Amino acid sequence: MFFRYLLILVIFLPIKTLALIEVDITRGNLSPxxxxxxxxxxxxxxxxxxxxxxxxxxxxxxxxxxxxxxxxxxxxxxxxxxxxxxxxxxxxxxxxxxxxxxxxxxxxxxxxxxxxxxxxxxxxxxxxxxxxxxxxxxxxxxxxxxxxxxxxxxxxxxxxxxxxGEKGYFDTRIIYVAEEGKKTNRVKKLAIMDQDGFNTKYLTLGNELVLTPRFNPANQMVTYLSYFRNLPRVYLLDIETGVQEVVGDFPGMTFAPRFSPDGKKIIMSFAMDGNSEIYTMDLENRVVEKITNHPSIDTSPSFSPNGKYICFNSDRSGYQQIYVMKSDGSNVKRISFGKGIYGTPVWSPRGDLIAFTKMHKGKFYIGVMRTDGSGERLLTENYYQEAPSWSPNGRVLIFYRETKTDEKGEGFSAKLWSIDLTGYNERLVKTETDASDPSWSSLLSN
Amino acid sequence: MIRNIAISSTFHLLIILIASMSLPFLLKKPIDLPPIISIELIQITDKTNIPFAPKAKKIIEKVKKKEKLVSEQAPPKIVKKEKPEAVPLPDEKIEKVQKLEDKKQNPEKIDNEVKQVSEFEKEELFDPNSIAALIDKSKEEAAETKLKTDKITQDQDKSAEMTGLSLSEEDALKAQIFGCWSIPLGLPYNENLLVRIKLKLKPDGSVIKSEILDHARMNKPGQGFYKVLAESALRAIKLCQPLRVPTTGYERWKDLQLNFDAREMLEG
Amino acid sequence: MDLGKIFKNTFLVILTCLLLSACATQKKVSTGQMQGDVYTGTDTVEYLASGVPDRVFFATNESVLTTASRDTLRKQAAWMRKNSELTFVIEGHADERGTREYNLALGERRANAAKDYLMTYGVSASRLQVISYGKERPVDSGSNPLAWSKNRRSVTVKAN
CATH class of the missing domain: 3.40.50.10070 (TolB, N-terminal domain)
Structure with a gap:
């Protein structure tokens, strides 16, 4: 008799514990x-x-x-x-x-x-x-x-x-180009400000055209394009000392510079005889390396965070598209195949995505895709916008947007905007003047 | 002759017509239709309480078609205020780690503030997070005794099916918790971020004890995301108390496991 | 039958005409100031010397010289050969409908297209310098196809 009870107990005990009710909670609030x-x-x-x-x-x-x-x-x-x-x-x-x-x-x-x-x-x-x-x-x-x-x-x-659960991006700065004046003759200066638009400082006087400033990983150097003496060249500016220098000794225009993730090299385009190729220059030993070799326009290079790959913009297919290659220039692969044309690829700090500008049917989009070109997502559409730059945690993109002018050609403005990777939370970033070409620093403190 | 001309001109006209109508059309680019947005229709039993998820990107809800027993849902009860637990006062642990002298800064050209010198020192004051703190054991004992007194009532329900909550009962509970759970949006969706929490409940749905099943994961290095998610799940349960449980069948659901999975919401 | 042949020929001619006109209507209609999307007007054009226009225009995303452009450049080359003491800067420009960096490269390509053509007509490369402004220096601030067509240009400027 006793054993029978025991048996029943043994049989039913596991069943009882297995019968623990489980409820799957797969949804929640996405409200802040x-x-x-x-x-x-x-x-x-x-x-x-x-x-x-x-x-x-x-x-x-x-x-x-x-x-x-x-x-x-x-x-x-x-x-x-x-x-x-x-x-x-x-x-x-x-x-x-x-x-x-x-x-x-x-x-x-x-x-x-x-x-x-x-x-x-x-x-x-x-x-x-x-x-x-x-x-x-x-x-x-x-x-x-x-x-x-x-x-x-x-x-x-x-x-x-x-x-x-992820790093913030608030103790950061943004370097950008401050713009003023008529659309046909804009005065442009390098400017730097806190991420929230405060503490703006101007780094150049506006005597020459300056474009596309980008931080180095330590946030102490900036590389940018300057038309100093009407020779468009990539420059390096130490924002601690204010010392500027030309990067490399090229017999033509160099442009579209960015730092490598270790900060030791600058990657950029060099245009000569109607052909733009991508080069790197080592900042220590000044060795210049040619990375691409193709009679088309190759520009807007950006390293992957591990430094092993480069994404860039090329029109070798006839139109601007995004390509990825190894950092030595081998294994060039086109990754953008959607409708329209693609520019300004930038590798995310997390390494899994590439942000880009897309142009299609007279509209400009900021979007992201995986590094193999799959999973393209367009985050925002406008008359003109381009040049996304990632927040250091890879969650937010900052870019600039220009307005369409009216019939008289008036009403032009350029402003910085930010948007979440999700496509939500689009915001105007406050700047003292008109602004373009933003570049987000990494976290100043860790 | 005239017949030939007639035939010829009819054909010519015909071909001209066809050409003028179809050739430009052939030259047109294919119409560029916007991508088709597929909408998944969600099948819901009549009395379900699941709200549509706010702003969710891609929510696929599979509802098993099942015979539904209509059950009254317990009206939400007013949350009893609990006394705050004693909070340790950590002031004495605060320490300044390092002072920073003003570095000599370059006086010309560039403003000091532009410099990016690390002028900061910060230090974590202490590690306040222990797993124990997360497991609410406060009322455990008191409830255990209450459980016994409830035993008698359970027996009446024994005849009812033992296999879990009915669909509408489950939906009521889900709907309630969906509303309470603020999903931390920064989480990476491609990682395994399932948080399983085991609850011991009182008959009125208030929580006697909540326990994170893989709590060993909480303090592992590199599992910061998991911890954040787990904490948010615990907050959701706290916020939702008492849980909207069925009025009957306490024995069935006195032990309940909630699996919090944010992937669906974060993907997209 | 002779008449039959004539009809057949006429039919073929008509068909060809129709085909061609079908093509033409698909392209942008020339508005008087534009052909295709290349600017053909003279509003913004300045002159290096009497009868020598200073600039040539391009189609969207193109750096190919049109017949009119080649004509202009031949005039420039002839005038340059006569004034051998002068040197020049060729400025390449793009419209606002492209990304900044790509436009810089495109402007450089356009300026070089003009430079190469001048060189084939006997102007020494040492007298010709090239600079690209991309979309930075539009002549027309408008946001419409005509304004863009004026801005897609290569301008020859006296350097001394």
Missing amino acids: LPIAVSPLSVDDESKSNLNKILKSEDIGSDISIVIENNLKTSGLFNPLNKNAFLQKPDIAHLKPRFEDWALIKAQALITGKVTLVDEKLRVEFRLWDVLAAKEMMALAFTTVPKNWRRVGHIITDKAYERLT
Whole structure:
């Protein structure tokens, strides 16, 4: 009898455990995560001292606004209205009352504290999981006070990474060409600004035409095309020292420069007798190598992040198309086969995608495809737009867009825009002047 | 003769007509139709609660056709406020790691701020994340005792099928959690990012215990994405409490496993 | 039968005509200032000397010289041979409907097409310098086919 019961037990036990109900959750909200960014608390003494140095009423609040704007721009977060906050910044930073924050539907909370120590700005910040009622991260930064905006950017990067699982892109800069004047005779200068449009600085005076600036991986050098003395050549500018030099000694126009991922080479086009070929120049030993050899236009080269491949633009098929080759120039393969023509390929920092400009039936598109040319996706369409550049985490593309002029030829403008890889979250990037040819730096701090 | 002319001119006219109508057409480029967007129709049983996913790129929903038993859904209950757990105060752990002197900067031509010198030092203050913290054990014991008292009621349901939730019951629960789960959008969709969470539930649908089944993965290096996803899933469960469970058959669903899989949403 | 033959021939002629006209109607109609999409007007043209236009125009994405362009360049070459002390810069330009970098290469190709032609007519290469401006220096700021056609050009400029 006993054994019979045991038997029944043995038979039914596994069945019972197997019968655990499983429910597959395959959908969720793609709406931005509600997050509260509490103003950073500042003690009175630091406040008055910082007030003198930075002419800011409340630096804690200012930093929190930087963070808020960054999070909002990312499209992944919904910073909540500060008026609804119930807890004071200093207390929230010590011990948030999570039910208060949950009440206003916040799922995450950022708090912080600013002090001035020995003329240095010290900023603490904490990221809280409101629903789990726990701290997710806590960091402190020390820097010179005038770097306060960067503190905001770095805090955003850290919070972004902790909450989304990928690196941020907020403590970065954008180098671009600032434009002014009539369309027929634009004055162009190199300009650099923070990713959010602040701290713009001009690197050239606008006496000569400058185009297509690009950062090196360490963000200290820029390579670009300058028409200095009416000789269009690729230049190298050290933004720390301001020293400029011509790259290589070519008997004709060099253009479309970019750095290799290790920063040691510049890859560019050299045009001679109506034929453009791709060359590299080693910046240490100045050795020049010819990579392509074809009587067509070969331009807009861009290295893969591992440096093993180059994607470029060629019209060897009759029209502009995108090609990929090994970095020594062998194994040239066309990868763009859709309708229309393709230009400006740029390899993503993650290595899996190539962004491009596509022209078809009088429209310009920014799109991405896999590196073998499959999976083409067009993200945005417009009258004229081109030259995408990747954010360092490979999630956002920045590019420029020019407007169609009216019948009188008036109303021309050029602006920077950004869009997510998903095709959502298209945004105008604020610049002081008209702007084109953006290039996104890598993260300034890691 | 006249007959020949007549025949000839008729044919000529005919050919001219055909030529003038068809030749330009032949020269036209093929019409460029926009790519066909295929829309998958989702079959839904009458009373399902699944909302259409917002902004989702490509959602393929396979609904098994099945006989559906209509069951009343428990009305969403008001979330009981729980006392916040004690939060460790980490201030004393904050340390500044390194100060940075102003580097001597080039005075001419380029503004200091343009320089990209790393003028920052930062340091992680401590590692606040332990797996234990993620597993909510707070109410486990209390609930265990409650379970026993519920035993009697379960027996009535024993006769009902033991094989799981009915389709509409499952849909009700899914719909609720879909609404609570904010998917972290930065995740790479090509990785294996299935998060399985085992729940112990009270009869009213509130959660006694939640446990991540592969929690060893949480703190492995290089699994940052997994951790982010797991945390978001736990947040979703917290936000959804009490879960919209059937009013009957507690025994069936007191242990429940939720498999969070964001791939469908992230792909595209 | 003779008449039959005549009819047959007439029919063939008509058919050929129709075929050709069918082709023609598919191309862009010349608007007086454009043939195909090559600019043929003189609004923007300046003169190096009396009867010597300074520029030639190109079709979209092309660097092939048209008959009119070759005619202009022959005039330039003749005038250059007479004024052997002068040197020149040939500026290649593109319209705004292309990516910047490709347009730079295209402008260079156009300028070189003009240069090569001048050289075959006896102008020494040492007197001819080439520069490409891509789409950077349009003459017409309009956003329409006529404006673009004016901007697809190669301009010969006196350098000294």
